[in-house]
Amino acid sequence: MKHLRVVYLGKRYDEPPPLSLLDRSLKDKGIVGARVGAADNNLNGKFVGQETDLTEDILPADGDILAEAKKVFAAGNQLIVADLEAKDLLAVADLPEAKDAIILDIRTSDDELRQEECRANVFHLAPSYAMRADALGQFLLYKRWQRWFLIHGTQPADLEYTAAVKRAAARFGSRIVAERTYTYNARARTTDTGHQQTEQQMALLTQSVPDYDVIFVVDMDEVFGEYLLFNSFDPRPVVGTQGLIAVAWHRSFEEYAGQEMQNRFERFAHRVMTERDYEGWLALHIFGEAMLRTGATDVATLRQYVLSDEFNIAAYKGVGLSFRKWDLQLRQPILLAGPRALISIAPIEGFLHPKYLTDSLGYDEPETKCRFAH
Amino acid sequence: MRGVLSIAFFAALLSSQSTHAATLFVTNERDNTVTVLDSLTLNIKKIIPVGARPRGIVITPDHTEIFVCAGDDDKLDVIDTKTLTVSRSIPGVPDPELVAIDPAGLRIYAANEEDSQITVIDRASGKIVGTVAVGAEPEGLAISPDLTTVVGTSELAAMAHFIDAKTLTIETNVLVDQRPREAQFTQDGKQVWVSAEVGGTVSVIDAQTRKIIKKIGFDIPGVRAELIQPVGIVFSLDGKQAYVALSHANRIAVVDTHTLVPITYVLVGERPWHMAIDPNGTKLYVANGNTNDLTVIDLRSLRPERSVPVGHLPWGVAAMP
Numbered sequence: 256m257k258h259l260r261v262v263y264l265g266k267r268y269d270e271p272p273p274l275s276l277l278d279r280s281l282k283d284k285g286i287v288g289a290r291v292g293a294a295d296n297n298l299n300g301k302f303v304g305q306e307t308d309l310t311e312d313i314l315p316a317d318g319d320i321l322a323e324a325k326k327v328f329a330a331g332n333q334l335i336v337a338d339l340e341a342k343d344l345l346a347v348a349d350l351p352e353a354k355d356a357i358i359l360d361i362r363t364s365d366d367e368l369r370q371e372e373c374r375a376n377v378f379h380l381a382p383s384y385a386m387r388a389d390a391l392g393q394f395l396l397y398k399r400w401q402r403w404f405l406i407h408g409t410q411p412a413d414l415e416y417t418a419a420v421k422r423a424a425a426r427f428g429s430r431i432v433a434e435r436t437y438t439y440n441a442r443a444r445t446t447d448t449g450h451q452q453t454e455q456q457m458a459l460l461t462q463s464v465p466d467y468d469v470i471f472v473v474d475m476d477e478v479f480g481e482y483l484l485f486n487s488f489d490p491r492p493v494v495g496t497q498g499l500i501a502v503a504w505h506r507s508f509e510e511y512a513g514q515e516m517q518n519r520f521e522r523f524a525h526r527v528m529t530e531r532d533y534e535g536w537l538a539l540h541i542f543g544e545a546m547l548r549t550g551a552t553d554v555a556t557l558r559q560y561v562l563s564d565e566f567n568i569a570a571y572k573g574v575g576l577s578f579r580k581w582d583l584q585l586r587q588p589i590l591l592a593g594p595r596a597l598i599s600i601a602p603i604e605g606f607l608h609p610k611y612l613t614d615s616l617g618y619d620e621p622e623t624k625c626r627f628a629h
Numbered sequence: 630m631r632g633v634l635s636i637a638f639f640a641a642l643l644s645s646q647s648t649h650a651a652t653l654f655v656t657n658e659r660d661n662t663v664t665v666l667d668s669l670t671l672n673i674k675k676i677i678p679v680g681a682r683p684r685g686i687v688i689t690p691d692h693t694e695i696f697v698c699a700g701d702d703d704k705l706d707v708i709d710t711k712t713l714t715v716s717r718s719i720p721g722v723p724d725p726e727l728v729a730i731d732p733a734g735l736r737i738y739a740a741n742e743e744d745s746q747i748t749v750i751d752r753a754s755g756k757i758v759g760t761v762a763v764g765a766e767p768e769g770l771a772i773s774p775d776l777t778t779v780v781g782t783s784e785l786a787a788m789a790h791f792i793d794a795k796t797l798t799i800e801t802n803v804l805v806d807q808r809p810r811e812a813q814f815t816q817d818g819k820q821v822w823v824s825a826e827v828g829g830t831v832s833v834i835d836a837q838t839r840k841i842i843k844k845i846g847f848d849i850p851g852v853r854a855e856l857i858q859p860v861g862i863v864f865s866l867d868g869k870q871a872y873v874a875l876s877h878a879n880r881i882a883v884v885d886t887h888t889l890v891p892i893t894y895v896l897v898g899e900r901p902w903h904m905a906i907d908p909n910g911t912k913l914y915v916a917n918g919n920t921n922d923l924t925v926i927d928l929r930s931l932r933p934e935r936s937v938p939v940g941h942l943p944w945g946v947a948a949m950p
Contacts, residue, residue: 298745299764299786302802512784512808515766518743547787547804569784569807569827573877574855612853 257305259296259552261542262327263289263535264347265313265338266320274477279526285338285361286311287524288532292539294523296546305546307539313338321346328352333554336538337377338362338531348374357558359541361534365415369582369618373625378561378583380503380534380541384419386617387501390589390601391471391494392423393615397603400468401429404491406460406483407473409436416473416496431471433464439478457486471495484594498593501601504533505592510600513571537570537585544568573600579614582625586613651907653914654695654708654947655923656683657940663697664939665713668907668914668948671925671937675713679706685727686945689752690734695947698725698739705739705750710949719755722748727811729770731794738779740767747781749797759797763790769812771821773836780821782809789823789832791839801839805832811903813862815886824859824873831859831873833889843889845873852878861903865928866910872926874901874915881915883931897924898936902943908950916943 263286272280289309296307310332314323320339324347327335333356337344341363348358358377360368364384368377382390395401403424407417424431437460461470461483470487472495474480480497492498506517506527520528520536528536545557548565560566567575572588579586591599601616602608608615618624651668661683665675680699688695688710695708703723709716719737726742730752737750741760747767749759761779764786771780772794779792782805789812791801806828813822814836821834831845847857858876864886865872873882880894881901898917901924905914913926917936923943924936 295765295785299783299788302764302786302788302790302799303804512766515743519765567807567827569787573827573858575807575827612855 257546257550257552259305259307259334259542259546260310260332261293261307261334261336261539262310262312262332263336263338264320264324264327266318266340266343267313267316268340269316271476271478274479274481281526281529284529285531285535286313287526288520288528288535288537289336289361289539290535291520291523291532292536292543295519295536296539296543300543300547303547305543307543307546309539321350324350325352328356333357334542334557335359336361336535338535341365341368341372344368344377345372345374348377355554355558357542357554357561359538361531361538365412366419366618367415369584370624373582373627375583375627378578378585380537380585381530382501382503382587382589383584383617384416385422386584386587386589388416388419388423389426389616390501390591391499392420392427392429393601393603393606394499394591394599395429395469395494396427397605400492401427402432402465402467403429403469403471404461404464404467405431405434405471405473407434407436408476408478409438410476412475413473416475420471420473420495432467435460435464437474437479453482454486457482458488461486462488467491469494470498472497499598500592501589502530502592503587503589504528504530505590505597507592507595507597508571508590509597511571511573516571537568540570541568574613576613577611579620581620581623582618584617586611586616588613589616649909649950651909652710652949653905653923654686654688654949655916655939655943656686656697656945657942658682658684658918658944659941661699662940663695663708664943666923666937666939668912668925671923671935673939676940677708677713677715679708679715680704680718684944685725685729685739686947687728687730687737688947688949689730690732692949694752695949696728696730696737698722698728700724700726700742705737707755717755719750719757721757722750727768727770729772731772731776732774733776735776736772736794738770738772738781740770740781742766742768745783747779747792761790761792761797761799763799764788768810769823771812771814773814774816774818778836780812780814780823782812782823784808784810784826787825787828789821789834803832803834803839803841805834805841806830806844810860811862813864816864816868822862822871824862826858826860826876829854829857829859831862831871831884845884845889845891847873847875847878847882847891847894849875849878849880849894852880861901863904863906863913866906870928872904872906872913874904876900876902876918879917881913881926893931895926895931895933897926897933898922903945905946905948907948914946914948916946918942918944 680702685698764783766784769782806825899919
């Protein structure tokens with residue numbers, strides 16, 4: 256029996272609760288997906304004498320990630336699933352002992368991590384902000400809804416996604432006719448009253464703007480975005496981080512055997528599979544596939560395989576997924592989901608690319624600012 | 630006068646030969662129905678309500694029954710081909726996606742998509758006689774002409790499992806390309822063909838040594854490689870050609886079974902899934918999932934003749950003489 260040793264390295268960051276009462280506040284996003292991925296690997300691996308051993312190493316929010324990572328590497332681990340925010344991710348990746356590791360980043364969407372701050376040992380599974388904004392940008396161009404009213408929060412993540420939205424507008428010839436910021440500090444999730452206030456606040460926020468087609472909202476922390484739907488001064492659809500969203504996974508997605516994945520996850524976890532769970536599952540699936548195809552468990556062989564032209568992993572998206580060699584971002588179709596149903600899948604028909612259609616989303620090779628240090 | 634008569638007689642003879650209509654059965658995944666068509670007029674004879682999410686469909690060798698997977702109802706529905714009604718159901722078959730019958734007509738095999746197993750059913754009694762644990766998301770099923778071997782594919786594991794039909798144990802696992810959808814034995818039983826939807830290939834496996842002889846790739850001018858997604862496989866009656874449905878490429882590949890090279894591609898509707906060959910060998914019927922229709926391909930000219938609407942999201946086809 257061959258054993259593949261994978262460590263899930265994470266931290267319990269303080270995450271804001273979802274704004275909608277319909278979404279459960281979850282503390283185990285990501286890791287549950289990884290557990291299902293390991294179980295899938297082992298179900299299939301038993302026919303060929305292969306086993307995946309998943310170690311869960313999740314620190315409290317104030318935990319010392321560097322000390323923990325050093326221990327992990329000192330124990331001989333080189334295959335890491337990183338459920339870490341940007342700063343911690345880079346700190347781990349820059350450890351000398353991590354130099355030859357494969358670190359699969361399942362959490363971040365920061366463009367910077369795929370551009371100036373890219374690392375040769377960090378592979379990004381989640382779509383970048385640029386890929387998400389481009390997916391919506393393609394859809395809005397297809398619909399000819401090209402006058403955008405941009406409303407965004409002021410947290411660092413909001414500003415990053417906002418930059419990606421502006422890039423998408425420029426790429427697809429759309430226009431941001433107005434831009435407003437919104438800050439709101441009340442963080443209580445439940446209150447006995449409040450919708451009257453919200454109604455007025457959102458109407459105020461959205462009045463006296465030039466004519467526009469859609470509200471493009473960027474509210475990563477879920478502070479107000481959900482309230483824009485049906486509360487805007489003018490009757491307009493909402494896209495961005497609420498309303499029509501661009502994601503790698505969504506409960507409304509069933510195509511390409513996605514339904515079987517959703518069911519398998521729900522049988523295991525008794526809850527809905529979130530986007531980070533999907534990335535966690537995908538990380539284990541990538542390691543499992545690399546072992547299955549190469550018969551190897553050492554990091555050098557596995558790395559060579561995932562960067563080879565043969566690597567083209569099936570992950571319920573209809574086409575095989577592979578890594579962009581210039582920034583180690585996983586190229587992938589992106590789901591465009593409304594609150595209750597799947598609306599479309601980007602790349603939208605008609606958006607072409609000489610190599611991969613999915614490379615029409617995000618930073619393409621000629622635009623990349625990533626230079627791997629060798 | 631005599632001349633006219635003899636011409637009429639000859640014409641009648643000809644037409645009686647070529648107008649022998651087959652009956653086609655098409656599963657409509659979204660409608661929970663099976664559409665029944667006359668193969669010559671392509672008129673719809675009947676729409677049979679079946680269980681939820683019908684996909685896999687197979688006709689028995691004696692042409693008396695048709696087994697249909699009702700995936701979301703955890704059962705197989707059995708259509709009586711005389712009455713064109715569901716005459717019986719086989720319950721307790723979890724989430725069946727694809728169904729196959731052995732060439733003797735004795736046993737039914739169903740792939741249980743969400744349970745990582747294959748259910749084996751005695752056809753006459755409808756009783757489950759065994760299960761085989763396989764890799765995740767099983768789908769393709771094929772039974773060797775000598776009834777000794779069953780091949781089941783597992784989509785997530787990307788394997789073709791060779792199973793001893795007597796003991797129901799796995800003997801060999803052959804790693805193929807990603808997301809294997811269908812397995813078919815050649816008529817002589819010497820090869821097993823396995824399609825890989827995301828891998829974009831058909832693996833031809835030697836049934837004796839269980840090694841891959843060749844992976845057939847498909848290259849269509851003007852069609853992007855990622856859209857070429859092999860799913861259904863059917864062989865011509867003389868065994869000289871194989872027809873492979875290429876899903877998002879909207880084409881059926883025609884492959885020379887001797888050279889294992891594609892000869893041509895026939896344009897059909899959008900997202901062709903599965904096919905059936907006419908019992909007289911002259912036509913191929915293709916279920917087009919995205920365009921809700923059935924395309925008829927003339928196998929002598931290798932040209933598409935007609936497409937006719939069926940139900941929503943047609944998936945599988947069976948043909949009865």
